[in-house]
Amino acid sequence: MGDASDLNVTEPDRRLDARRNRDAVIAAAIRILATDPEASMRRIAEESGVARITVYRHFPTREHLIQVLIDLVVEEERAVVATAITPDATAAAVFNRLGPGIIRVGERYRFLDNRPDRGAEAPLRRPDANEPLLIWLTEAAGRGELRTDLPPEWMYAMIHGLGRAANEEVLVGRRTADEAGRLLSRTLTHAFVARRDG
Template sequence: MDARRNRDAVIAAAIRILATDPEASMRQIAAESGVARITVYRHFPTREHLIQALIDLVVEQERAVVTTAITPDATAAEVFDRLGPGIIRVGERYRFLDSRSGSVTDAPLRHPAADEPLLMWLIGAAERGELRTDLPPEWMYAMIHGLGRAANEEVLVGRRTAAEAGRLLAGTLTHAFVAGRARSATSPE
């Protein structure tokens, strides 16, 4: 029980301190967590191990956003309306990880699990005719990640508030992917 509590304290401290100082040392994180440095290193032998734990947490929270957005009676537009703001909330909390190339937003794309909830929903929604048929679900999955990253960047640089970015992302996803909302990607201008 103490081991889990100590690990959680380190993770929580890392989130707080890295949000203001992405280059903070393990020593600073240990001090912020109230856990002895030796205990921190027992859980996270290197800074990269800690960063990977944070990345895993992001992926877990992104999956939770998707799972919450998808309800049996929801239309595709309703799912996207929930998904947009949820993606922004997770991105805001972990924006300090976004500057790390190939980490947070790229992790699910490299090896999407067969049970990846967003990909599974996209496949099912496409099969039910709720989404465009001219775009493969795997393509939509990759584009949602890319658009989510771009939307979070808009918030990060101050061009959009989180609320605006969430709303715009939801609208973009709806118009891009919901059947009957956009022109075919293969149709001529």
């Protein structure tokens, strides 16, 4: 027969505890992998304060945990886009916000670029129709704010490629994060914003 205290734990409480445990493991992984990209699941479990059996219930393998972190990068990049795009912002203003935002996300998850299996990473997936950045690029081009000789899907892919290259410059120490953010913004603006004659 179970512990009497278990009878007082509701299902929402269990879900909340599970979420807290999962978040604690993710936070520990981000903190530890930032300085030791090859840290073991055992070390991450120990420093998360979560029982190892619980850690493996959420993340059966190290690869599973890394994939969750990659998914978080996508979520945070979308949040950067959502913050950058406001109804009254010009295309140049959007790119001025995007550059530093992309670098901030790259800095937070820079350990993902150091992992041994990075070479096997899949190429950039084709964005779906609901991708916020692609929607904005399409609409801004339609309004004449962006160049119309470059397809929005191409601009989307180039922004990702330039963002990765800019983060690489920070990673190897050739640029500070602030410099890279400013230069990335300037590059995107010069590359994609429509030029006004006269």
